[in-house]
Amino acid sequence: MSTKTVQYPSERHSPDRNSEITTMQRSWRRTTILSAVAALATAFIAMAPAAQAVPPSSSVEISPTTLLPGQTFTVSETIYNDRDFTVSYAKAAIYGSPTPITDIADLVSCTGVTELGCFQAGSSYRAPFGNLEPGGTRTAVFTLRVKDTATPGQFTLQHQFVGDNYAFEILGGPLVTIANPATNADVKVALAASGHGGLNARIDYTLTVTNDGPSAASGIRVVATYPPGLSFAGGTGCATAGTTRTLNCDVASLASGASTTAKFSLNGGLLALGSYATTVQRTASSPADPNAANDSAAKTCSALTGLIVTC
Known part of the structure; x- marks a missing residue:
């Protein structure tokens, strides 16, 4: 009796199949490694402190930005030395464009500088600080007065950090x-x-x-606002505005240089307790008001029951 030998297919993969599996394994490992590296990088970036922006070589603030002839204003300028060497005899400088600042305003005073004080240099005003080390900052505040002969119009306030051994670029400032x-x-x-x-x-x-002029003012309205816990108890020159905690204080007209007053009272009752802040705000007047900085005021008073009230 003869015996047949049955041959089963081999479990071994062909050389081509082995190569395909090896390639897939390598691709999977590479993807896994790249994903892990990306995750670590993201975590590192999240933990790393945010880079701080380098300050400009010069920055300015002016108050107010709308001026009248004869009016006094201030310019605060901060300089910063981002060089790797000391700038000798460092100065903050301000200019005007297209009209020179020296043709628009006179220098009254300045603070934050050396004992020599601020001075005019050509068409600029300058504030000296002495030598400024790398990474150092200095701030000066110029006080200026608009010339009585200043021509109405607009100019750009320019500024610069300048020294005896190095000068930074002139930068444009506010209009x-x-x-x-x-x-x-x-x-x-x-x-x-x-x-x-x-x-x-x-x-x-x-x-x-008060009307600081130069023109006469009319149609003036000042709104007073008082806090909860107080109630209107009467006044002269001010009237309640509906059921709100506001009062309208109106002035029909006011000559240049003139002042007027209005009075009002608020009750807190016997159980009044705590701080009470009341504010006033000019909301209307004619002609245009060039200076918003003095259009509001506030006063805070404290009560320790009705027996003690201090302002």
């Missing part, structure tokens, strides 16, 4: 307006308060409205 004095009225407000204790805590307020 400044010299207003026409015939069409502006600078209305400013001030607020005073006095507290009165007793069975009923009361605060009396005096609002002062």
Whole structure:
């Protein structure tokens, strides 16, 4: 009896199949490694502190930016030395374009500088600091007065960090307006308060409205806003605005250089306790008001029940 030998297919892969599997394994390992590296990089970036921007060589702030002839204003300039050497006799400089700053305003004073003080150099004003080391900063505040003969219009306030051995580039700053004095009225407000204790805590307020000119002002409205816990108790020159905690204080007209006052009182009651802040804000006047910096004021008073009220 003859025996047949049955041959089963070999479990071994062909050389081509082995090569394909090896390639797939290598690709999988490479993808896994790259993913891990990317994850580590992302985590490192998240943990690393954010890089701080290098300050500019010079920066300025001016207040206010709308000016009238004869008006005083300030320019604060900060310089920064990003070089790897000391800048000798470092100075902050301000210019005007297209009109030189020296043709627009006179230098009144400056602070933050050496004992020599600020000075005019050509068409600029400069604030000296002495030598400035690498990474060092200095700040000067110029006080200037607009010339009475200044022509209405606009100019760009330019600024620069300049030294005896190195000068940085001149940088452009804010746009400044010299207003026409015939069409502006600078209305400013001030607020005073006095507290009165007793069975009923009361605060009396005096609002002062002044027209710094140069033109006469009309249609002036100042809005007073008081906090919860206080109630309107009467006044002269101010009236309640509906059911809100606001008062409208109106002035029909005010000559240049003139002032007027309005008064109002607020009650806190016997159980008044804590701090109470009241604010006033000019909301309307004609002609245009060139200086928003003096359009508001505030006063805070404190009550320890109705017996003690201080402002």
